[in-house]
Amino acid sequence: xxxxxxxxxxxxxxxxxxxxxxxxxxxxxxxxTDRIRIITEDSYYKNHPExxxxxxxxxxxxxxxxxxxxxxxxxxxxxLNGKAIEMPIYDFTTHLRSPETVHVEPADIIILEGIxxxxxxxxxxxxxxxxFVDTDDDIRLIRxxxxxxxxxxxxxxxxxxxxxxxxxxxxxxxxxxxxxxxxIIVPEGGANDVALDMLITKVRDIxxxxxxxxxxx
Numbered sequence: 073x074x075x076x077x078x079x080x081x082x083x084x085x086x087x088x089x090x091x092x093x094x095x096x097x098x099x100x101x102x103x104x105t106d107r108i109r110i111i112t113e114d115s116y117y118k119n120h121p122e123x124x125x126x127x128x129x130x131x132x133x134x135x136x137x138x139x140x141x142x143x144x145x146x147x148x149x150x151x152l153n154g155k156a157i158e159m160p161i162y163d164f165t166t167h168l169r170s171p172e173t174v175h176v177e178p179a180d181i182i183i184l185e186g187i188x189x190x191x192x193x194x195x196x197x198x199x200x201x202x203x204f205v206d207t208d209d210d211i212r213l214i215r216x217x218x219x220x221x222x223x224x225x226x227x228x229x230x231x232x233x234x235x236x237x238x239x240x241x242x243x244x245x246x247x248x249x250x251x252x253x254x255x256i257i258v259p260e261g262g263a264n265d266v267a268l269d270m271l272i273t274k275v276r277d278i279x280x281x282x283x284x285x286x287x288x289x
Contacts, residue, residue: 079152092185108182111151117162151179156175158176205258
């Protein structure tokens, strides 16, 4: 990492199933370098071991209060200051935080992705580029259904029940309004090749500028 350039944080927000994670990984995969790190807001769900599984299942995971935003902000500040962090691991099958962590070293570019990363003013203040992925409700629901059944052991009925009870209302109350803070709005997520090409070009320019600054240092 360049010693002269401040790390850049790119925030990518959007509803569950919008394609924000796809965009984050497409950006990373274009370069495949440890100069880029991905931080997921999902890793920072609050831990509730004192609750039963039935109680944890009732948590509104799309509400700002579900996240340990204080820890996320603290760890982002550590990365900005050149310090490594231990990123939490959240187990979506048990709704508990794993005792293990992921060691994350500082980098030139930090991609922060999550449904509510633009909803927090403190998080926004750390970002250099703010992106909102804007995808139709029906498409997001279909994507969420496929993901949760394949990766999180969820039943079709439980996914629909949760979507109607908390996911959709919270999206319109908390997630969608945060779109107004975005520098860039990307319709249709990872399927938007034009927007993705623009973001890839921007990341390439940031890395190139850091290379030049390092040579001049």
